[in-house]
Amino acid sequence: MRGVQIFSGTSHPLLAETICERLGTQPARADLGKFSNGETSVNIGCSVRNQDIYIVQSGSGKINDSVMELLIMISACKGGSAKSITAVMPYFPYSRQSKKKSHRGAITARMLANLLSIAGVDHVITLDLHVSHKAASQMQGFFGKPVDNLFAEPFIARWIRSNVPGWREAVVVSKNAGGTKRVTSLADTLKLNFGIVTTDRRRPKMPMTMSDSTVFFDSIEEEATPVAKDNDQDPFVLHLQSGSSNDAPSEETRGEPNANMESLAAANYLRPETPSGARRPSELEAAREYTDVRVREVITGRLVQGHLVDDDYPSTGPTSHPASGESTPGQTASREDSEPVPESMMNSMISNTSSIPADHALGGSFDAAESSDDEEEGSVRNYLETEKTITLVGDVRDRTVFIVDDMIDKSKSWIAAAETVVKKGGAKKVYCIATHGLFTEESLEQMEECDSIDHIVVTNSFPVPPQVVKKSKKLIVIDVSSLIAESIRRHHYGESVSALFHLND
Known part of the structure; x- marks a missing residue:
């Protein structure tokens, strides 16, 4: 290819070499290093004047160094009078932070897009942004330049057809609610059924004390109210029930029927009896006869500490709080109920109480997890939520299951989903499939130790050391360099890349 220079960053040189090999060229020379104080040093070793420049730089374990190195390389090529500069980023860094997760949070993905534009990039090629299909289109709006978000789904589907025996009877499962569209897309491609595993974050409420800065209000007993009894009793008998549980049961009071009750009784008496065969069944009877197989x-x-347990497993949770009348070690005895609370202390209590999230507050943390980020972020929240409820929707018994997501970062949600489909659903084999294999915090070792996981399938969009691949017994890496190389070739010659988004057709 004439008029093209392909540079490789330090994040994934093996992928860059494979792309260049498919295009019949060699990586261009660039001296990359660091100064003694840790600053990144970049020196372009060839002419880039009036050339189409492609810089292959994916994410890596040192994500910030990779981003800074890419920005400096773009700026250096821009200063060298390059015709166009394309950033090839198979794994787009900070794509998780494409929206605010708190009131004072930052949309870091948009900030990185602005930095790339300021550095001088003209085009971005990436693979499976870490968002849903709809949100991926929205994230492309962060850029002022064209963005090609390629899909690894055709390569994954091709690998399944070629390497999984009996794949036509398999089921594609999403491990969170946010990945359902990705799962249904793969299921439609393979003409398979799909399911979903969701995790409920609700946890049992804990008794709150004065040490929790909570204001208690005395309950007001309700007045006696009439309560209707069963249908087999006299409809004209009213039973009085007190709001307090210590009160003795009230006596029955028989009253005279009023005019409306007399007319209703007369109408029921004069109504002719309908034959059972001609009578329309009631809703209750219809519900008893109707059974939904689904x-x-x-x-x-x-789930306890991220693992599936039996129903009779003892409940675990945070350290229990003392009752309102007890005192904890190191604290003085609680105040008497009659002792007034100082106004300054009352203001502090009310302020702290208002900051406690309600059970059903908008955007609260007690809803089902929508994505892998929601399932695994925050050590404090994970400590408080030692026990969760996991739900499997779909028939996976005696079938092969493909648990699909866009990346494998931590292992907790993957192991929980695999144990659920095997131990609860009765699946016979589980494949954990993702585009990007980050494998942080020894997640690969933990997934290999899980007996419910048979194979782990990722692409080479994110660097995985070759020695790790050889050592692993379950890890399988799919090569997507041909997809990226074809995208570079079409972009250089001005051809349409829309065919790359419809490889399944």
Whole structure:
């Protein structure tokens, strides 16, 4: 290819070499290093004047160094009078932070897009942004330049057809609610059924004390109210029930029927009896006769510390709080109920109480997890939520299961989903499939130790050391360099790249 220079960053040189080999060229020379104080040093070793420049730089374990190195390389090529500069980023850094997760949070993905534009990039090629299909289109709006978000789904589907025996009877499962569209797309490609595993974040409420800065209000007993009894009793008998549980049961009071009750009784007496064959069944009778087979495909289980446990497993949770009348070690005895609370202390209590999230607050943390980020972020929240409820929707018994997501970062949600489909659903084999294999915090070792996971399938969009691949017994890496190389070739010659988004057609 004439008029093209392909540079490789330090994040994934093996992928850059494979791309160049498919295009029949060699990586251009660039001296990359660091100064003694840790600053990144870049020196372009060839002419880039009036050339189409492609810089291959994916994410890596040192994500910030990779981003800074890419920005400096773009700026250096821009200063060298390059015709166009394309950043090839198979794994787009900071794509997780494409929206605010708190009131004072930052949309870091948009900031990185602005930095790339300021550095001088003209085009961005990436692979499976870490968002849903709809949000991926929205994220492309962060850029002032064209963005090609390629999909690894055709390569994954091709690998499944060639390497998984009996794949036509398999089920594609999403491990969170946010990945359902990705899973249904792969299921439609393979003409398979799909399911979903969701995790409920609700946890049992803990008794709150004065040490929790909570204001208690005395409950007001309700007045006696009439309560209707069963249908087999006299409809004209009213039973009085007190709001307090210590009160003795009230006596029955028989009253005279009013005019409306007399007319209703007369109408029922004069109404002719309808034959049972001609009578329309009531809603209750219809509900008893109707059975939905799909209800059998909903299975729930318990998660304790990220692992599936039996239903009779003892409940665990945070350290229990003392009752309101008790005192903890190192604290003085609680105040008497009659002792007034100082106004300054009351203001502090009310302020702290208002900051406690309600059970059903908008955007609260007690809803089902929508993505892998929501499932695994925050050590404090994970400590408080030692026990969760996991639900499997779909029939996976005696079938092969493909648990699909866009990346494998931490292992907790993957192991929980695999144990659920195997131990609760009865699946016979589980494949954990993702585009980007980050494998942080020894997640690969933890997934290999899990007996419910048979294979781990990722692409080479994110660098995985070759020695790790050889050592692993479950890890399989799919090569997507041909997809990226074809995208570079089409972009250089001005051809349409829309065919790369419809490889399944």
